[in-house]
Amino acid sequence: MKIIVIGGFLGSGKTTTVIQLGTYYSSLQKSVGIIVNEVGEIGIDGDVISRFGLETKEITAGCICCSLKMTLRATLLTMIENFNPDIVIIESTGVAYPGLIRDEIDLMNLKSGYIMAPLLTLFDGSRFKQIMKEIKNFASGQLKDAEVIAVSKCDLVDPVMLPVIESGIQQMNPNARIIRISSKNPDSMANLIDILDEARQQPDAVQKEKALLGQNGNLFMAGGSIGNNNFGGIGNNNFGGIGNSAGNTGRKSAQSIADSGVGSFSAEFVFKNQRYVQNMSDSDCENIAKDIMSQIQKNVLSKSPNFLGHIKLFLENNGKTFKTNLTTSEEDPQFEIIDSDSKDPVSKLKILSAATGIESEELKKIVTDAIEKFMKKSGIEI
Ligand SMILES: Nc1nc2c(ncn2[C@@H]2O[C@H](COP(=O)(O)OP(=O)(O)OP(=O)(O)O)[C@@H](O)[C@H]2O)c(=O)[nH]1
Ligand SMILES: [Mg+2]
Known part of the structure; x- marks a missing residue:
């Protein structure tokens, strides 16, 4: 089983991408299960995705990266028990930290075994300026664990702006591989699929964190954890961000919704x-x-x-x-x-x-x- 986690700010094109990936994998006769999380009590995306004949479970009223981790676990286990899909695609809410979802799955010790695709986070290229102006701290918190960052909606972006956007994003996460996608451009989606099929390239962040667990089991809290340092760095400073992230000196925890403002x-x-x-x-x-x-x-x-x-x-x-x-x-x-x-x-x-x-x-x-x-x-x- 392969698990693909897709994150990215509200409206960045996650559901559109999930549908394209899901229908592609289905066309290869692979069984696909989709878990989609919506922050509100009413779900819409699950409904939309299932209209494409994709087996979809919706988790509503909170974020699976924070308050609903247990629901994610139960949903994933039930899905595996019910039909053991070849591919599971998880769409986070637009106000989640996708890295926390990936890490949570890694900590589940799924008996069925799985391969985690590189952590994918979308960044809406068409809203680059507004994102940098309005929610830079939060966006950089969403991007910081990503292994692949896809600049989405490239069809709406002036090509001259693309390198500028990419360099802005690379500053927020120097390790991520940055690609361009557009739902209107099948080649860009094919490229994304190739990359998701590659083995995960980054060292396992969870293993690092396990090594850093203190005796009381709390995650390392002093001075930031490896690869997750929120101190300084261009566009990477989460202090004083919107919401109540001030004072969070270590790994981001269960407050992504508040952090997003x-x-x-x-x-x-x-x-x-x-x-x-x-x-x-x-x-x-x-x-x-x-x-x-x-x-x-x-x-x-x-x-x-x-x-x-x-x-x-x-x-x-x-x-x-x-x-x-x-x-x-x-x-x-x-x-x-x-x-x-x-x-x-x-x-x-x-x-x-x-x-x-x-x-x-x-x-x-x-x-x-x-x-x-x-x-x-x-x-x-x-
Ligand atoms: N032009 C263009 N529009 C796109 C593209 N991808 C998504 N959209 C549009 O952007 C809007 C938001 O897309 P969604 O896929 O719903 O975004 P999302 O990230 O799932 O949104 P939330 O789940 O609410 O956070 C929709 O109107 C899509 O049709 C793209 O590549 N190009
Ligand atoms: Mg969506």
Whole structure:
């Protein structure tokens, strides 16, 4: 069994990459199991991935790198017991430290045996400037354990900027191999697959840490651990970062969500008059999804003018999903229609919102206000 852990900030293209890798491995007749973690209570990505015929388990309401380590363990063990996949792909939340997930798996002593692919972390090239401005400390914490860093969405990046981005990233993690990917460029994905198929190249960080375990079993805490030093270094200083990372003098621990400075809120809304909604045309559904998203966008912008994150809205109706999403303050929402083979006949809206510079409570208010405003305007009750 091969295990691939994919991390990267909110909206950096993890799910898109998971789907491409998963469908590729499936096409080789390999059995693939996917574990996807969402920070909110409502999951969306698991649903999206499973529509590609991929066996998917979703872990919600927290981060598998910190509060949900035991859930990750149980999910992985059940998956192995149930169908012992050839390949397991794990998508972390966008506010996780992926290295902690890799290390946690290494510490599970899985009896079935496994090969860990090089730890992959995505870095959204199209948001380079904003990431460096808004969340540099946190992003560098996410990158520091990566063995492979993929600059994602390269199709959206001015080619002149790519070396600049790569050198900025290399400063944050001098040891990582940096590659370029784009979901629109099959060659870049083929290159990624080749690299994931290579044996893990870095020395085993967990073995190093085991060697550093103190008598009381605590991880080494004085002066930073080998390969994980958070002191100084360009873009690598986690002191005084957003959230409460100050005072963390050793390895990062169970606080990635707080460190990220991201507020989040997720909810599912069921339409009251199902028959009415089911008689709506596709363009009505598209307009509803866009309308609610634009209200949310306006209000998030007013609270956090330079936000980064991922706001995802799914309207599910008549076997189709009308999806709209937004990852920065500077872009327009993206829209697409996905066919669903979901057996769920209930028409509903799912919203996952996560953004920097805004409290979770504020996001909750913004989302619920947007829904209320929509109901008033349209007369459609949710
Ligand atoms: N142009 C372009 N868009 C991409 C690419 N990869 C992903 N996207 C888009 O970026 C947005 C976010 O992609 P996801 O794959 O959902 O990102 P994610 O990292 O899984 O997001 P979270 O799980 O919410 O953190 C979606 O609108 C994707 O369609 C790419 O290579 N090029
Ligand atoms: Mg995702």
